[in-house]
Every structure is written in structure tokens, then in C-alpha cells.
Amino acid sequence: MPKKLLRPAIDREALDAAQEIAFDAMEAATPAKRKQLARKALSLSPFCSDGYLVLGEEASDPAGRIDLFSKAVEVGRAALDPDLAAEGQGQLWMFIEARPYMRALHSLAVALGEAGMVGDAIPHCELLLRLNEGDNQGIRYILMDFLLMAGRDADAQALWSRFAEDDFAAWTWSAVLLGYRAKAPDLQARLKRARTSNSHVEAYLTGGRKLPKDLPPYYSPGEPSEAISYAFDARKAWSSTPGALEWLRGPTPKRPKRRDDDAMSAMVAGDPERIDRAVLALLLLGLHGDGRVWKSHDWGTLDRLHDKGWITDPVGKAKSVVMTDDGLKAATDAFNALFGPTEG
Structure with a gap:
């Protein structure tokens, strides 16, 4: 196995210094600082693939991201000795010098997929799995979605x-x-x-x-x-x-209409919005497991809570429904408003 993968003509000292600055750029707190450090890295070595990678991550439009990630792939590949890289194929991630190139390929594949160019993204993922058979980067998950x-x-x-x-x-x-x-x-x-x-x-x-x-x-x-x-x-x-x-x-069988639905509707009048908030608050009292609540309340109200996106569909054989994240927040707010401690 090769010990060094860089081309002999590459200024290793300059590239090492640029790489350290690129790492600093990745950890910088603001976009402006990240871009500044990335450009500084590239000024030290045009073969600093991670410099283009950082600039691509900060690009605001998909086309710009793809162009910069493509440039990162290009310079990352150009820095490697092709014969030595071929010798290390299958375990290329084990060589530090190859990782910027492989990170760039990963980012390019993701950017192409996000832009709807799945057919263009797939070959990059397949190449990464040939270069790194152990898949340290988790490329198989991205490739599976694309396929x-x-x-x-x-x-x-x-x-x-x-x-x-x-x-x-x-x-x-x-x-x-x-x-x-x-x-x-x-x-x-x-x-x-x-x-x-x-x-x-x-x-x-x-x-x-x-x-x-x-x-x-x-x-x-x-x-x-x-x-x-x-x-x-x-x-x-x-x-x-x-x-x-x-x-x-x-299956979601239709709920049969109960004989007393109309009678109850006539007997109980009120503001549906206030009723919904009250029932949503009371559902919290039965909160259990993974966000589940007992659905022992009026069907019409439960249907409205489902329509608002606060609970899962109440229709079915289960005795409980799942409260959504938005529903849990709304229920907590309603409970505090209706039943919270009063100032005295």
C-alpha cells in the first residue's frame, strides 16, 4: 500500500499550511469569516480542495454550490498521484491526503441530488463506494435514496x-x-x-x-x-x-355515525374553537408512551383537532392517538391558560 498519495510536484508544505487554515474555516463562527479563511487557504495552495468545499457550503444558489464542489473535486483529484491512488483503491479513506477529494465528491453528490440531478449524483456515490469499500462516509445511505x-x-x-x-x-x-x-x-x-x-x-x-x-x-x-x-x-x-x-x-375504516350525535349537538352549544382548546388541554392528562393520548372525547372535536394537525387521525381501532409536536405545544399553552395557577 502507498504511504504517500500526493503528486511529487505538489508543494506539500504549502498544502499542509493551507489545509490547517481550511480546517479553521470549517469551524469559524460566521459565514464571512469562513469565506475569508477559505480564500486565504487557496491563496497558499491552489490544490486545497477543502478551501473550495467551504466556499461551496456558503454559496447561496444551487448552481454556485455545484460549481464550487466540482472545483473541489477537480483540485482534490489533481493533487493525488493517480498510480498511487489506484493502488490504494478500496481503502482510500485510510489515507489523510485523499480525504479532501472524497469529502468533495460527497458534497458534490449531495448538492446534485438536492438540485434534482439524481442521475448525475449516482456515479459520484458509486465511485466513492469503490474507493472506500468500508464506507466510512455513509455514502450507501445517500446512494440508496438516489437509486x-x-x-x-x-x-x-x-x-x-x-x-x-x-x-x-x-x-x-x-x-x-x-x-x-x-x-x-x-x-x-x-x-x-x-x-x-x-x-x-x-x-x-x-x-x-x-x-x-x-x-x-x-x-x-x-x-x-x-x-x-x-x-x-x-x-x-x-x-x-x-x-x-x-x-x-x-386501513382507516369510516367511523359510523352514532345515533345520539345529532341530539348531543343540539343539546351542547358553544364556541368550537374554545371547545377544541379545552379538549386539547384535557388530552394532556392522559399523555403516555411516545406522545400518545387517550381519545375518550367527542368525535367531532377530535376530527377538528386532527384537521388542525394537532393529533393523528382518530379513526381506527386504537384507543389512543399521537399528539404532534405542534399539538403538544398548543395543548401545553391551552392547559396553562385554562388550568394554570391563579394569582392570589
Whole structure:
């Protein structure tokens, strides 16, 4: 295996100094400071791939990001001795000199995918998996989403089989979508394994829980943070698969109208908004488990709470519903307003 991957003509001392400044740029507190340090790094060495990487991350438009990430890939590749890099293929991540190039390829693939250019992003991901067979960068998760979005199910299945023992949510839930598309006989077993891996994914995929605007800064396996990260990236593949989300939600039988519904409506009059707030507040008293609340209240009110996005659909055999993040906040506010301590 090669010990050094840089071309002999590269000024190693200048590149090392530029790399240290690029690392400082990545950790700088403001966009202006990050860009300033990135440009300083590039002034020391035009082969500082991470300098272009930082500038790309700060670009405001997709085209600008793609151009700068492409430049980062270009100079990162140019800094490496092609013969030595070929010798280290498969374990290239083990060599520090190659990591800027591989980071640039990763960022370029993500930027292309975000711009809707999935077909252009896939080859970069496939190249990274050839260069780094152990996949230290987690490229397989990105590639899986891209393959599913592109309808390349056979390639997605081959990729999944390569890392079949992976128990992260992104892998187990991708296996469910693949199984649904292929009408796999073990679909229910896949679903069971996925739910065991992370039981929160279902609610975020089907709309039972609202996805936040921004991704969590990090995630933990089995936790809502992991479910959010997966659903955020995989929702396009799921929503573009006819019937997949409806199947995941399960049957939703219509609620039969009760004989006393009309009579109760006539007897009980009031402001629906105030009633909704009161019932939402009372639901907190039965809060248990993963945001679940007992649905032992008027059906009409529960339907309105669902329409407002505060609880999951009350129609079904379950005796409880899940309160959404927005619903939990609204319920807390209503409870404090109605039943909080009074000033005395």
C-alpha cells in the first residue's frame, strides 16, 4: 500500500499550511469569516480542495454550490498521484491526503441530488463506494435514496444486500420500501425489523408527526432524531411509490355515525374553537408512551383537532392517538391558560 498519495510536484508544505487554515474555516463562527479563511487557504495552495468545499457550503444558489464542489473535486483529484491512488483503491479513506477529494465528491453528490440531478449524483456515490469499500462516509445511505428515486430497484437491492446486516433506520426502512415495490413475500418481516430498529419513522413518513424545517445537528440510533433524518431524505422515494404510504398507514375504516350525535349537538352549544382548546388541554392528562393520548372525547372535536394537525387521525381501532409536536405545544399553552395557577 502507498504511504504517500500526493503528486511529487505538489508543494506539500504549502498544502499542509493551507489545509490547517481550511480546517479553521470549517469551524469559524460566521459565514464571512469562513469565506475569508477559505480564500486565504487557496491563496497558499491552489490544490486545497477543502478551501473550495467551504466556499461551496456558503454559496447561496444551487448552481454556485455545484460549481464550487466540482472545483473541489477537480483540485482534490489533481493533487493525488493517480498510480498511487489506484493502488490504494478500496481503502482510500485510510489515507489523510485523499480525504479532501472524497469529502468533495460527497458534497458534490449531495448538492446534485438536492438540485434534482439524481442521475448525475449516482456515479459520484458509486465511485466513492469503490474507493472506500468500508464506507466510512455513509455514502450507501445517500446512494440508496438516489437509486430508489431513480427507480433503479435492482441496483438498490444489490446495494442493500451488500450491507444487509446494517441495522440503522435508513437501511431497515429502505428494505421495507424495496420489499413493497417488489411485492416481496417477507415484507411483513422487513417491516417488523424496521419498527424494531426505529419505531418513530412511521409517524414522520405518514404525516402523523410533522417534520421540522431543519434537520437535527446529530442523531442517535432508535431515537426520533434518527427518524427525522431518514424521513427527511427518503420521503421523496416513499411518496413517489404509488400506494406505499397508504399501505404503511394501514386501513382507516369510516367511523359510523352514532345515533345520539345529532341530539348531543343540539343539546351542547358553544364556541368550537374554545371547545377544541379545552379538549386539547384535557388530552394532556392522559399523555403516555411516545406522545400518545387517550381519545375518550367527542368525535367531532377530535376530527377538528386532527384537521388542525394537532393529533393523528382518530379513526381506527386504537384507543389512543399521537399528539404532534405542534399539538403538544398548543395543548401545553391551552392547559396553562385554562388550568394554570391563579394569582392570589
